[in-house]
Amino acid sequence: MNSILDIRKLTRQHGTGDQAVYALRGVDLAVATGELVAVMGPSGSGKSTLLTCAGGLDQPTSGEILIDGNDITTLSRNSVAALRRRRIGYVFQDFNLIPALTAAENVALPLELDGARARTARKYAEAALLEVAIPELADRFPDDMSGGQRQRVAIARAIVGERRLLLADEPTGALDSDTGEAVLQLLRDRCDQHGIGGVLVTHDARHAAWADRVVYLRDGVLVGQAGPLPEADVLLEAR
Numbered sequence: 001m002n003s004i005l006d007i008r009k010l011t012r013q014h015g016t017g018d019q020a021v022y023a024l025r026g027v028d029l030a031v032a033t034g035e036l037v038a039v040m041g042p043s044g045s046g047k048s049t050l051l052t053c054a055g056g057l058d059q060p061t062s063g064e065i066l067i068d069g070n071d072i073t074t075l076s077r078n079s080v081a082a083l084r085r086r087r088i089g090y091v092f093q094d095f096n097l098i099p100a101l102t103a104a105e106n107v108a109l110p111l112e113l114d115g116a117r118a119r120t121a122r123k124y125a126e127a128a129l130l131e132v133a134i135p136e137l138a139d140r141f142p143d144d145m146s147g148g149q150r151q152r153v154a155i156a157r158a159i160v161g162e163r164r165l166l167l168a169d170e171p172t173g174a175l176d177s178d179t180g181e182a183v184l185q186l187l188r189d190r191c192d193q194h195g196i197g198g199v200l201v202t203h204d205a206r207h208a209a210w211a212d213r214v215v216y217l218r219d220g221v222l223v224g225q226a227g228p229l230p231e232a233d234v235l236l237e238a239r
């Protein structure tokens, strides 16, 4: 299997001794290119920790995290930051857009932080906004957009350039159900058509049904996994 993400025996402990809390305990998870994996589990089971570790935003206590074959737990902070800017896109429930920047400026930001020229970054940003079907909003500010439009901008920022891994933490949590489904369709299309690997954290089984595979976390342990949920067939017929 050609894995974009390969997590091995991942443990994340907070505190020590009597105070120790294990957010993750020995989790293994591989995500192939073109695959979308949903992560489900009760509140506090470690879903967000799994995503932040996979994206290099949090450091595990032990274990390996290979992104495109590079173990980020052994890389310097600068190297992890560079890999994150170039290869990993994050989508959050609350969009995390910068209000003072237009849609195109928000999307171009990771490329500019990575040293791209403003004009080149703008060109890529416009292409990404076209891919999420809102090219006409390039010069609009987040406060003048609907929630669904903001999430599309956030997805454009997550896919701009040459990103290979898309990490989405409850990306539909702030959206109504139709808008949420449209956002999931976008994530699905990215994986299908562009060979990106995706991890989707969700509480909602209907949303998990967009994934190729669902894994379940409980108390920091991966307790099971399933193929596409039965609802997927219903959704496919409805699409």
Ligand SMILES: Nc1ncnc2c1ncn2[C@@H]1O[C@H](COP(=O)(O)OP(=O)(O)OP(=O)(O)O)[C@@H](O)[C@H]1O
Residues within 6 Å of the ligand: 014, 015, 021, 022, 023, 041, 042, 043, 044, 045, 046, 047, 048, 049, 050
């Ligand atoms: N900085 C921290 N210090 C101590 N404990 C933490 C810290 N961050 C997370 N935890 C604990 O780790 C466990 C996993 O948290 P995490 O946020 O990953 O769960 P989650 O499944 O994403 O929850 P939710 O669905 O509520 O977002 C929880 O018990 C949480 O309290």
